[in-house]
Amino acid sequence: MILMKDIVREGHPMLRKVAEEVTFPLSTEEKQLAHDLLEYLKNSQNDEVCLQYGLRPGIGLAAPQVAVSKRIFALHIDEEEGKEPLSLIAINPKIISHSVEKTYLSSGEGCLSVDRDVDGYVPRYARITIKAFDEDGNEYKKRLKGLPAIAFQHELDHLNGIMFFDHIDPKAPYKEIPNSTPYD
Ligand SMILES: OCN(O)CCCc1ccccc1
Numbered sequence: 394m395i396l397m398k399d400i401v402r403e404g405h406p407m408l409r410k411v412a413e414e415v416t417f418p419l420s421t422e423e424k425q426l427a428h429d430l431l432e433y434l435k436n437s438q439n440d441e442v443c444l445q446y447g448l449r450p451g452i453g454l455a456a457p458q459v460a461v462s463k464r465i466f467a468l469h470i471d472e473e474e475g476k477e478p479l480s481l482i483a484i485n486p487k488i489i490s491h492s493v494e495k496t497y498l499s500s501g502e503g504c505l506s507v508d509r510d511v512d513g514y515v516p517r518y519a520r521i522t523i524k525a526f527d528e529d530g531n532e533y534k535k536r537l538k539g540l541p542a543i544a545f546q547h548e549l550d551h552l553n554g555i556m557f558f559d560h561i562d563p564k565a566p567y568k569e570i571p572n573s574t575p576y577d
Pocket residue numbers: 451452453454455458498501502503504505506543544547548551
């Protein structure tokens with residue numbers, strides 16, 4: 394299982410590389426990695442396991458965060474009242490269309506690879522249509538909004554060597570984002 398010691402932190406070169414696409418069929422190791430990423434998220438959202446292993450809760454985790462420069466990430470967002478739960482492995486993911494409208498978490502974003510608070514609004518597309526492959530090489534498309542859309546964009550950034558705070562202007566961290574509606 395993935396533990397906090399396996400997650401590389403800000404400053405590690407792996408976090409600034411553009412990750413490589415993977416080819417199908419996945420190797421045994423690549424399949425195992427995809428499962429391990431998703432398992433980490435589930436473990437981190439289970440109070441008992443989270444406490445027992447000293448995990449930081451997360452709703453997404455990308456392969457470069459465990460020092461594997463491949464275009465693989467997992468998302469696991471439990472159902473919030475009245476909202477869609479989402480649990481997926483995304484391989485070679487792409488945003489194929491997006492809204493003009495933007496959104497942002499009014500509480501800002503964090504990252505398992507960043508051991509400090511970085512305040513500020515992180516602009517994200519409010520709605521996105523994505524396509525990706527599952528671990529068996531089946532292509533799927535989804536339309537996402539709300540927290541799933543925000544999380545998908547956060548993880549896709551990791552595959553491109555982008556950290557959430559790259560989107561924050563330190564001189565004006567809370568500057569108004571044009572054409573945006575805050576999420577939450
Ligand atoms: O890359 C995963 N990550 O570091 C865990 C947190 C992901 C995250 C996603 C959306 C908004 C805030 C934080």
